[in-house]
Amino acid sequence: MKKILLAAAATFALMTGVANAADSRLNTALERGKLLCSGHNGSFLGFAEVDDKGNWKGMDIDLCRGLAASLFGSSEGNLEIVPISWAQRWPSLQSGDIDVVIKLSGWTQSRDTELNLAYSNPYFVGAFHVMAHAELEAKSVADLDGGSICVSAGTSTERILAAYLENNGIEAEIIVFEKGDEVKAAYFNQRCDGLILFSPPLAATKATAENPDAHVILPDVLALEPEAIIVPEGDPKWLDVQNWMLSSLWFAEINGITQANIDEVRANPPSSQIGKFLGVTPGYGERLGLSDDWAYNLIKEVGNYAEIFERNVSGPYGLPRAMNNLYTNGGVFYPLVVD
C-alpha cells in the first residue's frame, strides 16, 4: 500500500511538476558545485557577448555570475555558460543541460502555460522597433508594406512582428533565421528591407554598423516586453532565489550600496536592515537555503542593478535607463521588503 502511495505521489509530482526541496535545482546546482547558465549562439549585444577566447560578458551574463556568487560565494570556477540558441532555451532547461534561463526572455502566455515554465519578477522591460535602410525613406513600419522584415526564429519577437503586421493590415514578408548574426547579416546584405530587434540590441546594431546613418530606427513601438529569469514550474525554492537575487540588486541600488563601498558599509552598517541584508546579523540567507552573506557576495561580484546596467547597456551602447530605472527615478523597479 505504502509503495502504491509513493508511486502515486511520484506520478503526481511528475504530472504537476511539483518538486520537493530535495529535488530543487538549487540543490542540484549546490551539489554539483557549479551553476549551468544559458549563453548565446554568437554575441547578443549588451546581454550575452562572447569573444574569440570564449570569454563572456553582458547583462544576462552578469546575472549568471551574480547567481553563481550568491550560491557559491564567487563565480570563479563555479559557473559554466552554456551556448544555446533562442529555440533551445526550453528543451535545454527541461533536460537539465542548464539550471536556469537568463536570456532576455519574454513572459508570454503560451510559454507560461503550455511549457510549464515559471517566471521571476521581470528585470528588464524593453520595446521592439524595426530598423530600415534609410534609402527606402520609410517613416513607419506601414511604409514597409510590400517589402520584407528579418527576425530570429523561435523568439517572441517573431510572434510580435506577425501580430503587429496583421493588426495593422501591413503585408510584409517575414524572413526568419536561426542565429542572430544571420538575421543581421541578411538585413545588412539587403535581403530584407527591415530588421526587428529589441531596442537595446537594435541601438547597438545601428551604432556599430559600417555606416550608422544608412539606417533608421522607425518610431513604431511594436510591443513592450517584460524580460524575466525562467526556471521549471514547480520549483518554488529555485524561483525564490531568482526573485531575491533581483530584489537584492535593487535594494543595494536604492540604499547606495555598490561594489566599491560594500566592504565599508558592511563594516559599519547604517541600519539593522542593511546589517541583515549583508549578513552581519543572521537571517537573510538561511531561509533561502543560502549562506547569510550571499547578497554581500552577489554585490561584491557584479555590483548593484545600476552598475550592471551601466557596465553592459548604457555605457557601451548609450541606451538610457528610462523605464528600467528604480521607481524613485521614474522607472518600474523596486526592491521587495527585507525583514
Ligand SMILES: N[C@@H](CCC(=O)N[C@@H](CS)C(=O)NCC(=O)O)C(=O)O
Ligand atoms: N525576448 C525574446 C528573445 C530575444 C529576441 O527576440 N531576440 C531577437 C530580437 S532582439 C533577435 O533577433 N536577437 C538578435 C540576436 O539573436 O543576436 C524571447 O523571449 O523570445
